[in-house]
Amino acid sequence: MRVLDEYAAREYLSGRGPRVARAILAVSAEEAIAAAEEIGWPVVVKASVEGVGHKSDFHGVELDIRNPDELLAAWRRIESAAKAFAFPLRGLLVAERLKGAEFIIGAIRDDSFGPVVMVGSGGIMAELLRDTAFRLAPVTRDEAERAILQTRASRLLAGFRGSPPLPIGLLAEAVASASRIVAEDPNVIELDVNPFILGPDGGAAADLLLRLAE
Amino acid sequence: MARALEEIFRPAGCAIVGASANPSKAGHQIVANMLAAGYEGGLYPVNPGGEAVLGLAGISSVSAIAGLVELVVLASPAATTAAVVEDLGHRMDARADIKGIICSAAGYAELGTPEGRAFQEQLAGFCRQRGIRLIGPNCVGIIDTESRVDTTFIAGIVHARGGISLASQSGALGAWLLMDWSATPAGRVGFHRFITVGNMADVDIIEGIATLGDDSRTKVLGLYVEGSPEARRLVEAVGAVARTKPVLVLKVGRSDDGARAAKSHTGSLAGTDALYEGAFRQFGVLRVASPRELSDGLRAFDALPLPRGGATFILTQAGGPGIFCVDEMSAAGNLGFPVVTEATKEAIRRSAPAIASVCEPEGHADITAAAGADHHVDSLEAILRDDAVDAVIFITVATLFLDLSGMAKKLLDMLAALRVEGIDKPVFPVILSGAWVLPCRRILEEGGLPTWDSPERAVRALSLMVERTHSTERVRT
Numbered sequence: 001m002r003v004l005d006e007y008a009a010r011e012y013l014s015g016r017g018p019r020v021a022r023a024i025l026a027v028s029a030e031e032a033i034a035a036a037e038e039i040g041w042p043v044v045v046k047a048s049v050e051g052v053g054h055k056s057d058f059h060g061v062e063l064d065i066r067n068p069d070e071l072l073a074a075w076r077r078i079e080s081a082a083k084a085f086a087f088p089l090r091g092l093l094v095a096e097r098l099k100g101a102e103f104i105i106g107a108i109r110d111d112s113f114g115p116v117v118m119v120g121s122g123g124i125m126a127e128l129l130r131d132t133a134f135r136l137a138p139v140t141r142d143e144a145e146r147a148i149l150q151t152r153a154s155r156l157l158a159g160f161r162g163s164p165p166l167p168i169g170l171l172a173e174a175v176a177s178a179s180r181i182v183a184e185d186p187n188v189i190e191l192d193v194n195p196f197i198l199g200p201d202g203g204a205a206a207d208l209l210l211r212l213a214e
Numbered sequence: 215m216a217r218a219l220e221e222i223f224r225p226a227g228c229a230i231v232g233a234s235a236n237p238s239k240a241g242h243q244i245v246a247n248m249l250a251a252g253y254e255g256g257l258y259p260v261n262p263g264g265e266a267v268l269g270l271a272g273i274s275s276v277s278a279i280a281g282l283v284e285l286v287v288l289a290s291p292a293a294t295t296a297a298v299v300e301d302l303g304h305r306m307d308a309r310a311d312i313k314g315i316i317c318s319a320a321g322y323a324e325l326g327t328p329e330g331r332a333f334q335e336q337l338a339g340f341c342r343q344r345g346i347r348l349i350g351p352n353c354v355g356i357i358d359t360e361s362r363v364d365t366t367f368i369a370g371i372v373h374a375r376g377g378i379s380l381a382s383q384s385g386a387l388g389a390w391l392l393m394d395w396s397a398t399p400a401g402r403v404g405f406h407r408f409i410t411v412g413n414m415a416d417v418d419i420i421e422g423i424a425t426l427g428d429d430s431r432t433k434v435l436g437l438y439v440e441g442s443p444e445a446r447r448l449v450e451a452v453g454a455v456a457r458t459k460p461v462l463v464l465k466v467g468r469s470d471d472g473a474r475a476a477k478s479h480t481g482s483l484a485g486t487d488a489l490y491e492g493a494f495r496q497f498g499v500l501r502v503a504s505p506r507e508l509s510d511g512l513r514a515f516d517a518l519p520l521p522r523g524g525a526t527f528i529l530t531q532a533g534g535p536g537i538f539c540v541d542e543m544s545a546a547g548n549l550g551f552p553v554v555t556e557a558t559k560e561a562i563r564r565s566a567p568a569i570a571s572v573c574e575p576e577g578h579a580d581i582t583a584a585a586g587a588d589h590h591v592d593s594l595e596a597i598l599r600d601d602a603v604d605a606v607i608f609i610t611v612a613t614l615f616l617d618l619s620g621m622a623k624k625l626l627d628m629l630a631a632l633r634v635e636g637i638d639k640p641v642f643p644v645i646l647s648g649a650w651v652l653p654c655r656r657i658l659e660e661g662g663l664p665t666w667d668s669p670e671r672a673v674r675a676l677s678l679m680v681e682r683t684h685s686t687e688r689v690r691t
Contacts, residue, residue: 106480110489111443113445113449114446116484118480133495134488135496146495190481
């Protein structure tokens, strides 16, 4: 079994599955700044370490980097954290800063249910909230919508406490495409997208993890 | 190709191996239940001494039975398996008429001992070799009220015909419902088939579900499910049935979610119960939370027309129970209140006592404790005639001056007359309460209308029906 981190997972999927936030792998501070200029400030920077799933567990993510100085400081912090944990740093993933509500999308090959897909409240609280709905994969966009509406998180879509309404169709399409990955690619054991950030004008995966049979 | 399980439900000739004259033995109760069900085929008690059971002549072996034997029920100890298989082997060599075996006896693979597993394999191997279907071992058996078969040893079952069928992974849970139905106001609830599968050495719960699903006399299917290593096949089988008829499932094991350790978010959230829940919703399978809700839902689906939607009028004769019902309806999530026409409101006012509160708020009328039988029935009729109304919950608390039995009869007559006009909507009479109202409830239930002893039971059953309405609309579009 093989676990692919965000960078490797992007490469493996090469455009299949939910839309992923725009990102560039930088192997030096100079490259990182150039990448941020290209993507547009502010950016998110993330440690890219092969085989490490949850980057926030070792201070591998900085969410709101607004200028070159902040980027250099973040680079140094992440580098020393990786060193402390003895993780071989591949580089820094410089990514588009998404704004919106956080959802989780997961697709997994279960021993007795086969391929299934999940959607619900995302972010670091996902496991605490346990606000998710499952379906057997693959699902249509309509079935994905019904799954979404089964969660409490769906209240965010209608515009919660003054926030703008969010396009449920985009989220449903992402869920359906994640369900197709696990249903159609027998090598995929699990695709974990958390968070999928949905704003009024668009949505994309801000992080992903892929588990392969080989 | 294995013989269809369907055939086992209507056997010509049945031998009960281990039949006993001792009323404390399962082998006695099975013969008693076959007789109580009114089985009309040849019924043969088999025991080593050839002793008679309940007036039926006994015989010492299955191979010695002169008549046709399509079904064999095994109630003899597991240790006799070798002798039983030998006897049945002779029978098959000579007559080859056995289609199915139901092994009620315990002491097989469920023990987890090498001996138990060996007994089961011996029996199952014999069945495979001879093309015989095996239900069990360690199961309660089957009932079919149409072919008048009852191979169970459950006491106190009333074999009334109806459109409900039940498949259960637990014999005792199935028995619970069937026994409970004898304690309803009419003393019976009609059903068609019942199957428990025990150790599933051959016939498994999935085949049981599919067979009852294909059965044209089964109008609604109830399931008690503990789980299966082949969960996907199970939920897909249930889902296939739900495409043609309502399926209500009591799935237990909500708490074994913690069993999966996983490092990923999805993995840690993918508890078995969450997966069952999602698949049931995907397929429009109705999940219930308790045996009581399962029973209530099955009865409602069998007896009542499916509501067109969730617009539910509460017609109550008492304030508190009506308000409680409003709360329960709002918790159900898929029920709302209809806005009836001014003409309907006027008709309710004309039908009810002068102090009645009509449609304040909308979809709710309190005809007060001053209401007599006619007030109840006439206002109900006015409500049912309104196009905005999909269903009615009818609540009454017995007063000494209310002619409950007269009301029950008038209510049934009124509903029958409306049906002739093409108005057929589900009505849920909540008749409060206790022993005093049982005669009234008996009249209604004997007239085919289930009654309820508390508003939330009616609300939950109605809510399941509305869920079904919505999911069938989804399939159609």
